[in-house]
Amino acid sequence: MVILFLLAILLQEPVSSTLYGSRFLAGKVGGSVTHQCFYPITPANKHDRKYWCRVTGNRGCSTIISTTGYTSKHHVGRVSLEDIPQNGTFLVTMTGLKEDDAGIYCCGIGSTNGDLYVRLNLTVRADAAVLGTTRLIQGQLHGSVTIPCPPGDTQGSGEGFWCRLGRTSCTLIADTNGFIGKSYQGRVFITPKESSGAFKILINDLKKEDSGMYQCGTGRVRGWDSPRVVALQVTTASTLPKRPNHLSSRVGGSVSLKCHSDPGRSYQKRYLCRWKAGSCELLVDTEGFVHESYRGRIQPPNSAQEPGTYTVVLSHLREEDEGWYWCGTQNGHTEHTSPVRLHIQKVSSPVFGPRQVYGLLGGSAIVKCFYPPTSVNRHDRKYWCRQSATGCRTIVSTSGYVAPGYQDRISILDHPDAESFQINITQLTAADTGTYQCGVGINGRGLSHKVNLEVSEAQVATIFQA
Template structure:
């Protein structure tokens, strides 16, 4: 049986006489890899008539201007339509299954005289309990406008986090916006991944259109994970001390390992493996005894204060990618 999730863009815009390419992302399970892939158009009577399918069928009216390519090893298939006419506008489905009623994503195609080309959807894969880094482009180099990250639902995009410090309740301690680069691009870091985080997201800058429209991101969280579920909560007593381990991939190479303090979607670094310690923590926080073979390092925090309570992130940076994991510190009065 066809299993699990299928994701793709919900809206496509093409230019008259031009072409569009639509990507569908699916869980690369054995059942999905070998099942029929299809692209169909919904008619006025509600029936979805096949335009093209991986079973070598192509509708006669589209022959010569539609193609379907499947990459089972990546869990993606793409459909390209050329020579777009106004009659091509409408609702389509990309799906998997022996009929056109199985697993599918519906989308609306608009055909305009002068459409701008939208960016290709970005596919990001993560592991259960792991973390991902998403690069979001932006045309706003001044940096004055609000950045956002939202999850696409049936009728709207639910805001998860924005650069003004808003973070949705279910994402507290799990999401971070990094400062934007000179190009206006920024990164979204998300960790403690759950199966239900799989889906279609948008990230971008509020109020920008056309070339600067939001980036579509499909996140697939693999249900089988080599990453163990680690304790997320630690407790200590005022005046006491505690130590905890941070984990990273022992096979990875990292420029920097660090601990930062998470608050409202940002995370200033408190200390790192190059000897930096933020002023208020000098003398009471240190990184000790890394074990590269096991992929761990230990953080010790002494003379605990009530204000130390809150979220912290263990981090390891490798190029544009950051491996992060959250933990919450609870402080009790003696």
């Protein structure tokens, strides 16, 4: 018997927004088909009822088989359902296909057939083609994945591509010609093709909405009939915290990039690369490589005191250093990466500093802001104020003012020789979360820079702003 394994189109219906699988399935008369349905790996989903039903004329869906042990009397002996909760997927196989098996089916989760489901169309014909299998790739929220794209039916030396499958086509996300979709800037990289024609797709800063069906290949984006289909599943029950991925510094300054990896794993190599237009040029690694244009101004990755972290320092910064960088670790054929965007400010620019600062409840936060190196700015008032609909209320300033409720837990220190000042906040509370400004002069009239402060219970990384 021929088993057709086609998972191609992500069905986007409100009721099934957290469940996905193929929209089309095809099989031969007398043959078999296997359908795979993907669901988020949560305790409830792992133990809930899974089902396979056929849509009837009255818009209902008649159960064929479910994990409660039920099997329709018309399908006994030729249908099976296997749940694999650790992978967040279940398989439905129908054998001995007949022409009247063609129709609309649903795979779903829930006590009734109207809860979470994905609808698909099954076609049964004598000339159905044998199609390739779907590969399941799992990643954690905020983490990264490495997706191998093996050699196959390529069209000459065409470019490699990665696209997301839709109802009738595949929307291009990235290719080796430098195209990158808007929502994937800085977080997708297609590696150069090997001699065999194989390549890899690296994706980081994973989001919940990245879960779905994809296709990789070379040459023309073929759509849902491609044999190289990938199901990407992002686990939302992640142990990885959302880390700040933006750093600011100035021309001639320096910045310290704190990179994170799994402390329980050993890695053959740690590195930093510069991401541009879908490629990532290696700058430095633990094997001794240093890019020629960065010699003398980049320090190789050094292990930090905190397990699972390493630090790369960039100094003597230039305007052209602004852009995306990737921290990376490699273990065999698998790579784990995370993105950081570096903002470079000209010396003559207004006040600048971090745009986002994170802190823990009961902990502390440090905000360092820079100002243009003029005599007036060195001697002018520096302040930290909280923004609201009516203005920006001063919290602390170098004139000696401290707002009520902040005594003994906030300070401001000016460093005129370094054209910078620093705000230190301790005993953080949830109420401290908000939008602030660090500035020079008079609130709302002088130079200022907006900073978002987020206080949470989740563990986050502290990044030094040079």
